[in-house]
Amino acid sequence: MKVLVPVKRVLDYNVKPRVKADGTGVDLANVKMSMNPFDEIAVEEAIRLKDRAGVTEIVVVSIGEQKSQETLRTALAMGADRAILVVSESKVEPLGVAKILAKIVEEEKPDLVILGKQAIDDDNNQTGQMLAGLLNWGQGTFASKVEIADGKAVVTREVDGGSETESLTLPAIITTDLRLNEPRYASLPNIMKAKSKPMASKTPADFGVDVTPRLTTLKVVEPAKRTAGIKVADVDALVGKLKEMGVTK
């Protein structure tokens, strides 16, 4: 069984994003970039499926600037077997990403594609569902548990009211939620080993996909700032404040 895992390079989740003064976006110059946290979970799940479900090959893909190869190397060091970098120095939207991934799926014929549920830069939460739509495959989104057996993926999904389980015919798409697993750190020997794992380099044009954006960002601003309020000395003062506000009698 082969698994494809798309991974995105994003601003590290510990870094506080700063909006550029000219209103064109968030400043990414000289800040730490990392693999999207949900994608680490996706890579980890694929690796665990090697033991659990007879996965034999994990192919990781990233679409983005040349530097995304660092993200792919991280995935290879975690335990993926092979990487495909699709270089685009300009931003590719989820629809374009999904179209490129659909072409890669045609070539690679994986049984499963595991994506993150959302990239924490643009917070779109679209790519997995779009890919499933383009391929006409089943989709198990926001997964907190995955079981593979008898040509099916049984996926427990985190939904607003609790959780829900669906059974999908393979091949299928899965998107990861935070509690699916806890991703491993790559060990030093594995980081060394990852350097010699194969990485193919492509462009969107190689797949004949037009990635012209459909959305134009007119401006990016900081949200209205909240100002810190007051500190009260004790519970009586807090109760007093809550009463003043009419929260309680």
Place this chain on the structure above:
Amino acid sequence: MKTLVWVEHDGKTVKDATLSAVTAAGQIGEVHLLVAGHGVDAVAAEAAKIAGVGKVHVADDAAYDHALAENVAPLVVALMADHDAFVAPATTTAKNIAPRVAAMLDVMQISEILSVESADTFTRPIYAGNAIATVQSSDAKKVITVRGTAFAKAATEGGAGTIEAVASTGDAGLSTFAGAEIAKSERPELTSAKIIVSGGRALASSEQFHALIDPLADKLGAGVGASRAAVDAGYAPNDYQVGQTGKIVAPEVYVAVGISGAIQHLAGMKDSKVIVAINKDEDAPIFQVADIGLVGDLFKIVPELTSKL
């Protein structure tokens, strides 16, 4: 412009999230609704009364019973032949379906809009709400999800929508529903609660979480939320999680107990009207957004507060 709004329901009644989506859709164009499900006459009748709605398309079929995206997306795509925008509340159900629809229509979805600037221009949060982008769509048809806290709820009475049955697109044969564990609670739902009390990692166990947070919430008639750290540690169930990747809430009052205020948590609650924070660390980032802060040990403060309310 004709919009088609996804009606979020539980098979019996229309969920509140629908009402904010109706308001957003009304700012884009005419509002038509889609009720998909199995045995949903009551839902359709209720939906038709929402102020400002025109047609209510009802697709009643066992294939739509659990709103599986594989079955529902082709239905929406078929209906989009006569609509210009698909507008859905940003619930987990609709977030599962809408991008699949968008890809099938070859359009780029605009996720979790905060405002409608014009029929093709919207604002939306990026980077966990640390930046707000204004985006313009060049697609002929729009697929949009709506952040519930950003739009007023449409009135549930006063509308006179006309109910129209639509043909089923059937079962796609790709997926089957295998069960659900939906939490039952007497407390208000997080996304519509007026007051929320949330607990963090500091609660230190499931027992203490419930022993301290629940009585305070009961006194205030509040919903209960949690930080991811509290959920991950098993102190609270996953549907309590507030934040970038949990629920987005904006109650009148949000009480954060033993929560540090990580940006991913703030992303889910910083639009609350009044934020109250209880934390023993006076430098905790939560105090930078709190209107009222009380520095101290929650294990002493919370029981005292509950008894004095």
